[in-house]
Amino acid sequence: MTGTGIGAPVRRKEDQRFITGKGRYTDDLTRPGQAHAYFVRSPHAHAEIVKIDKAAAEAMPGVLAVLTGDDLAADNIGGLICGWMIHSKDGTPMKAGAHPALAQGKVRYVGDHVAVVVAETLAQARDAAEAVEVDYKLLPAIAETAKARSSKVVVHDVAPDNTVYEWHLGDKDATEAAFKKAKHVTSLDITNNRLIPNPIETRAAIGEYDMGTDTYTLYTTSQNPHVARLVLSAFIGIAPENKLRVIAPDVGGGFGSKIFIYAEETVCVWASKKVGRPVRWNSDRTEAFLSDAHGRDHVTRAQLALDDSGKILGLRVHTIANLGAYLSTFSSSVPTYLYAPLLSGQYDIPAIYAEVDGVYTNTAPVDAYRGAGRPEATFVVERLVEVAARELGMDPAKFRKKNYIKRFPHQTPVIMNYDVGDYGASLEKALEMADYKGFNKRKRESAKKGKLRGIGFSSYIEACGIAPSQAVGSLGAGVGLWESAEVRVNPTGSVEVLTGSHSHGQGHETTFAQLVCERLGVDINQVNIVHGDTDKVQFGMGTYGSRSGAVGMSAITRAIDKVIEKGKKVAAYAMEASEKDIEFADGKFSVAGTDKSMAFGEIALQAYIAHKFSGQDLEPGLKEGAFYDPTNFTFPAGMHICEVEIDPDTGVTTIERFTAVDDFGVVINPMIVEGQVHGGIAQGVGQALLENAVYDESGQLVTASYMDYAMPRADDLPSFDVGMTVTPCPSNPLGIKGCGEAGAIAAPPAVINAITNAVGHEDVPMPATPRAVWHAIHKAKAPMAAE
Template sequence: MGESGIGARVQRVEDRRFITGKGNYTDDINRPGQLHAHFVRSPHAHARIRSVGIAEAQAAPGVVAVYTGNDLRKFVPTSDDLEESPIGDLICGWLIHSKNGEPMKAGSHPAIARDTVRHVGDQVAVVIAETKRQARDAAELVEVDYEVLDAVADPLKARASGAPQVHDVATGNLVYEWELGDKAKTDEAFRNAHHVTKLNIVNNRLVPNAMEPRAAIGDYDPGTGVFTLYVTSQNPHVARLVLSAFVGIAPENKLRVIAPDVGGGFGSKIFIYAEEVVCLWAARRLARPVKWNADRSEAFLTDAHGRDHVTDAELAMDEKGKILGLRVHTTANMGAYLSTFASAVPTYLYATLLSGQYDIPAIHAEVDAVYTHTAPVDAYRGAGRPEATFVVERLVEVAAREMGIDPASFRKRNFVKKFPHQTPVIMSYDIGDYAASLNKALELIDYKGVGKRKREALKRGKLLGVGLSAYIEACGIAPSKAVGSLGAGVGLWESAEVRVNPVGTVEVLTGSHSHGQGHETTFAQLVCDRLGIPLDQVSIVHGDTDKVQFGMGTYGSRSGAVGMSAISKALDKVVAKAKKVASHLLEAAEADIEFKDGKFTVAGTDKSLDWSAVSLGAYVAHGFPSDEIEPGLKEGAFYDPVNFTFPAGCHVCECEIDLETGKTEVVNWVAVDDFGVIINPMIVEGQVHGGIAQGVGQALLEGCVYDEAGQLVTGSFNDYAMPRADDLPNFQVDVTVTPCPSNPLGIKGCGEAGAIAAPAALVNAITDALGHEDITMPATPQRVWRALQKSKMPAAAE
């Protein structure tokens, strides 16, 4: 593998600029003549806009313009018989149909509200001024006359008769009633069951809270008619597509989107947001660049939130503890509008993983997606898979307890053992060894010694619990044919271009995008491994639609399995072309040219040329047979995989609960994951650590709460608790490896595993300690202390 190739523990090359303050983020960019935008946001969850008074704000110092929703109109040639039409609404790009065949009810989502606001923080107007402070101050002078209406924030109450309506098009606030699986077969399995486990599960709403808040700069060049958007985005090409084809800002060839360094995304920066639309539109209107960046309070109010499911779930078993069937009904809170990919999260990213690692003969899932007067909900790290894993792993754990079977043994009894395995819910698992991950995790946690540790903890006034989470996820979100059949509005392939310079250095242009994953290192490692050149001779270029060919961005742990596979495919073409060049330079048959460790050799001889010599020869091009070899060395590729990838593994959490305070301390954590082939173990371990931290945050600390009037109660870090270093133990991270057969590199993906596995592992540990299941996330000290009062204390504690 070499010192910097596949499998090497290479330090991230991009980190030097990040930790020394040399990064280039959207807020670091300033354009000549730039103005600043500040949005006037609704303080009400639901209200009609009677009028918006802007005169006083327009007269304020430094103010250049104040716009309302009715001002956002397209530009057309001046003509008496042509009127400017409104720019398009924001869209949801994944069409879901209800079980009766009707398409989902997508309510209107204007960039600035025109007549009705539907959640606290909804945009009502924008003030644009010479400075950020002037824009903020003037925004206080905008007078909005609201007719306040009743609101509903709870998704179950939103379905009740007489509940306030979020969108007229969605009667009863129902976006869709969707189902997956075989209802008749599942019902039959339950009728034949020896034991049925039932749970009501709440998957709490989360606020993403990336380190870098969202930002945007809209710029317009009147000489060329080109718009440029600098933005904190995980997929700049899709942003350009939506802004052009659906919102109607500009033709695609007149719109450039640049996503520079991005300080964390976790899904919340996949989407197209209102502020980006307004900044671009206003830049054209004012002929000056317009910049906006969110403060943390705006992020809490307007960034797409995650999770927020309420689920009734049942698991049917025979007398030996073999699972016969799974039945699930989920109410998914979509918020006030359908965000860009929101409709797919509680359907095809959730229900298709309800088989978990288990051989379940019959599954039936029903999902009701519901509008409420809250911020939109969309993909957040894991996107549907954490919700599915939490349902499955809580059910499996409780079923084992109720049947008096050790939870680890229960899982082994029901694991899928033969591959490929077709689940009842679309997915076909290609390969895996679930027992291997579980067995290694049990060994690392010293599962046999749990009883002894429980007794020792009790002497210290603690209840010790151990919880397992055997998760599986579908990553490498693709293939295009599959997602197209499920309602996706785009293909989910990836693109790459490999440019070899005359001196042999290499530039890789990728449609993937990095926002903390270390692509500039891992992608370069692949090139080094294949071409035999040093890491510092490879540059990774991404995030600019004028430099990089169309690509689909980064989310769903697809960068390695799909993005790197596209690079691998382009490298194959580069090496093939380089062999032609080498055969000409070495005066040998192409079939006799061998390439290894950066050297081209004529088989059976000592005649050779190194990589840089062949690269130069490709551009010098002296004497090339024109009908066989073109000058230069540059190749591109598009890669569309044949299947999803299926990372899987087992996480085991050991926690202690203080009997007096209810505080839960995570004292040990073991993660054994199967990510297929690993490019850089150090980066993978970091991804696992970060994912677990977010999962622990959801299980113990984080919970986004709205009151009955739709006011955000947890609107700052004073009220919304993020995990800190002392909330987490040192993690024991290990792997098993079954190379993925559906891509050329054998990669499965690692970015979301920790966030998927962790909540179930921790809640299973807490309930093991408590001796009952009556606890919901986040398991705060107050909730755990109350749950302790319902526990039957072991004799030694009395």
């Protein structure tokens, strides 16, 4: 390890511009002649559009255009797509309802896009939007997940019972057999609360049409600009890819919500040609609450079959997953292939059978949100395991240990083949760090103060580094999930890395540069990371699913390998030696067995001046690219322990201790990884204690602002104790597993397990708000009072 190489806690290069206000986000960009878009959104959860009268709005000052779904249809602009085909048990394809970027005939959720007004100023656009007269015929709405299938309301005609699919995974017969021979069955009804992503930067888009070249440029808040271009081009049909450039400049957080291709950016690009001006839109916070794709929202019945020694025999899960009013870009995969394959957790479970019903409701679309399916799976498994241990009177840590997978590779009954891990090591380290032995003493001390104390565990696993393209293709994915990289060495030896990964808070400009330092021995300030522009980077699949390290950096590694190979050829000519005698180490090419060597930068210059070799024998220049397709998922895993104290008078839960021990494989920058863990835990605690997206029965979003949607704040959180264990990942060249989602996946069950431990029963909903916990305590006390 050099001071800035792999494993060094290098300060983030990008922070200089971010913390001095010099970041350049989409909304910071100003295009000559730009006009402003404002969307007319549905105030109703479900209604037919009888008529839209644009005349008054069109006559308002500054208005350039008022466009509706009819205009989209007239221009043959296609609808938004869902890129992952899921088939039901009976083999029928999922029932995807049409999803026009501006409503055609019907609105299906509050915030649905009805029309767009483009005007000289935002204020004018907004004034005119109020003058667009929409005649709605109101329809009854369905918002509740569990009732969607039995509702008489039909969200899409293609799915008369609001069922997108009835999907399943695993061996039903083997699982039934396991339950037949079980000595004990633990059953749990679980609701995984709906969340709103809330990145600090709201979504934004600028569409710009250049009449001279007949090309479009879209500046947008995207986690994957190439996928955005592909979808806008190949499916929505705005322009061929060579006529469309997508730029995602600095992006302020995404958490999944900026993966998807939404109506707004589609409309901005399309409208820019119609009005002949750049068209910009920036979501306000209310629009973000209403129209960013939401996360989670599962209702699950889960059962665990056990023998009399506490060994798990089988797991049976039935989940209803709310997909909202339309299928968002990757929505169909989240509660299916990103969920059920993780239901084995860290445990050796011989038989698993999972059924998932995806449903339409009159709510905002639901799609991937930090963790995407894996937090939902972990919540099911870790709640169930904790409750099983309690029911059997076993220590929850020992119960887990007894059932851990101990030999690798391990084939689970639900697709995944775990390559490596040491779950016992994480457990032991976490128990030590959390002072598990001292818990009872602390509980007694709390009791003396009239407080309830509880401890909860979460042995999570996730599948990251998505994903082997062939494997996901066979499961219905519309794309491959490899990554690309190009390493361009300049004549003076400085390096530019073009990557298909996209940084929106992860610190790639630092970690990717650390890899280059480590491998090429160049100074970190001589390395630039270029991303987020389809005209610069040839192609890429973007950043989500903790894939940028495991997949994105593997692609860079392969390209670096090729640069070194080429460098050796140049060095052989330059030092008049045989290529097989050239060695490369510590930034120097040297001739084995001699004192002859040349620095990396000198060889770069030789490659470009091409004086020492014939251009016919060896191509000048030093630039290599690679596409890396992973051979397996990666499996970060660990143990999180949460300790809470509850005030029974108010129901307020205080997290007293939070210990996280994670195995992320090889870590490039421990400081950045720790930051990712902290942020993830904060989001997980947010889900466990505070955050909840609530629709009322009529489909109005009750929590459409920070007045009602509770985000975690610094004083809701303790100082975290973070530790690591390392089993390098064998399936990629760097041994990386990924760290971006772990905290959000692990924390919710740890917190709820701690609260239920303190309260003494399992009937505590998530989020465990003070109100919910107070009622839970009250409920626990009630039978005692009757005695």
